[in-house]
Amino acid sequence: xxxxxxxxxxxVVATSLLGWHFGGLGAKRxxxxxxxxxxxxxxxxxxxxxxxxxxxxxxxxxxxxxPPFDIFYTKISQELEDSRGDISTIWGQAVSRLRFSYLxxxxxxxxxxxxxxxxxxxxxxxxxxxxxxxxxIDDTLxxxxxxxxxxxxxxxxxxxxxxxxxTIVLL
Numbered sequence: 787x788x789x790x791x792x793x794x795x796x797x798v799v800a801t802s803l804l805g806w807h808f809g810g811l812g813a814k815r816x817x818x819x820x821x822x823x824x825x826x827x828x829x830x831x832x833x834x835x836x837x838x839x840x841x842x843x844x845x846x847x848x849x850x851x852x853p854p855f856d857i858f859y860t861k862i863s864q865e866l867e868d869s870r871g872d873i874s875t876i877w878g879q880a881v882s883r884l885r886f887s888y889l890x891x892x893x894x895x896x897x898x899x900x901x902x903x904x905x906x907x908x909x910x911x912x913x914x915x916x917x918x919x920x921x922x923i924d925d926t927l928x929x930x931x932x933x934x935x936x937x938x939x940x941x942x943x944x945x946x947x948x949x950x951x952x953t954i955v956l957l
Contacts, residue, residue, distance in 0.1 A: 790957055797956070798949035805945015809938035814888040816930045818855075822889070822897065823923045825851045825859065830916045833909060840873065840905050841866040854886050877901025896922045 825847050832843035841863045848859035858880050865876045881898040889897075896919055903915040 794953035794957060797953050798946065801949030801952065802942070802945045805942045805948075808945075809941035811888060812930055812934035812937050815890065815893075816927055816934065818888045819893065819923050819927055819930075821852055821855055823920055823927075825855055826900075826916050826920050826923075830913055830920075833912055833916075854884060858884060873905035874901045877904060893923075893926065 828847045828850060829843060832838055832846060833840075836843070838846065844859045844863035844866070848856045848863065851859065861883070862876055862880045865871070865880075866873065878898050878901050881894050881901070884894055884897075900915055900919050903911055905912075
């Protein structure tokens with residue numbers, strides 16, 4: 787009987803922890819979007835106000851952002867310095883390596899579109915493209931703010947209820 791109670795408690799704790807984990811994914815996505823937005827604002831100022839080349843600008847940004855975005859900008863800078871291709875291709879490959887972040891596919895698709903205008907157009911077009919992605923991120927963050935609270939509550943409650951249900955069925 788004691789083993790059954792211990793097993794049931796273990797199940798409830800495990801499913802509750804899963805609920806907490808899944809409930810926190812939206813907040814982690816919002817954190818990553820905010821960090822990437824910060825990096826885009828830095829990129830915008832690097833393009834607009836400094837005389838750095840794009841590889842130098844990406845390197846400066848990589849020193850000021852958190853993982854995985856520091857690696858993202860470092861890789862782009864290195865590949866541009868080594869002249870391994872055009873900025874559009876390099877940017878797209880780097881975005882595909884962001885799969886270790888909490889960004890969703892549609893977030894990465896919006897970010898990937900930015901690579902088509904970086905380095906290929908004049909400064910105004912590049913800044914307008916960055917502003918467009920920042921606006922998209924802001925819209926996504928606004929939607930996430932409302933959705934995260936609902937999802938977190940739902941997943942946490944669902945984790946506890948699922949654990950209790952499984953325990954009842956097994957006993």
